[in-house]
């Protein structure tokens with residue numbers, strides 16, 4: 001732990017030997033075991049691993065939605081609690097259907113205790129920022145449309161802008177691009193990288209897409225199947241801004257290969273010859 005005299009940056013995140021169990025009607029399920037993670041303010045961290053390994057559980061621990069059974073989770077040196085300092089975006093955009101894109105993006109400013117007074121007094125600078133950010137992610141001209149008038153990729157862009165509009169010092173992303181087609185996903189990687197490089201929040205991105213993790217993160221943690229444990233910490237030292245062309249270089253492929261290897265071999269053995277025979 002940091003000595004009490006050393007101020008801990010507000011957005012430094014630390015999990016120390018954390019174990020978390022869910023109570024179910026068939027007894028307890030140990031979702032994560034002995035997880036230690038520590039990341040610096042402004043760092044972009046990705047957690048990768050197979051489905052069910054505890055990635056979302058880590059996000060719940062960092063956002064204060066759950067507390068560890070064993071070990072400690074801290075943000076800025078204190079137990080995390082849902083506050084205005086955190087921005088969150090999930091796989092499903094969850095935009096409010098009856099609000100326009102602009103009104104959706106402005107929503108956190110209406111509810112965040114840290115911003116609502118200033119926003120109510122003078123919304124103009126906040127609206128200007130929202131419009132600038134929407135334009136920067138290619139949604140200029142769509143501010144007054146409703147979510148159902150946008151494609152899935154456009155909705156997700158608005159969702160990410162909404163998570164960042166109140167300039168949170170921490171951004172939590174739970175497979176934000178998982179439901180999108182490959183081309184849209186790649187475009188949004190670049191949009192997210194640009195937004196992060198501008199505002200520099202501390203980011204925790206949960207994903208099962210190894211290329212996404214390697215393109216975006218400074219540090220990647222690989223988790224094992226349940227109970228989730230950290231099996232690898234990999235720093236990515238590729239220069240920024242990273243580009244899609246860069247994902248075809250040998251250095252990039254080597255990072256993805258290394259991550260893949262740590263996640264484990266083929267988990268379900270496909271008996272190809274037998275399948276071909278049955279199918280013929």
Ligand code: ADP
Nearest residue numbers: 022024029031050051052053054055056057226
């Ligand atoms: P991931 O995000 O990697 O898919 P999760 O963190 O959602 O994994 O879940 C980790 C494990 O804990 C999974 O096996 C899941 O079934 C279990 N789990 C998650 N949430 C609950 C819950 N509310 N009750 C019981 N088990 C849960």
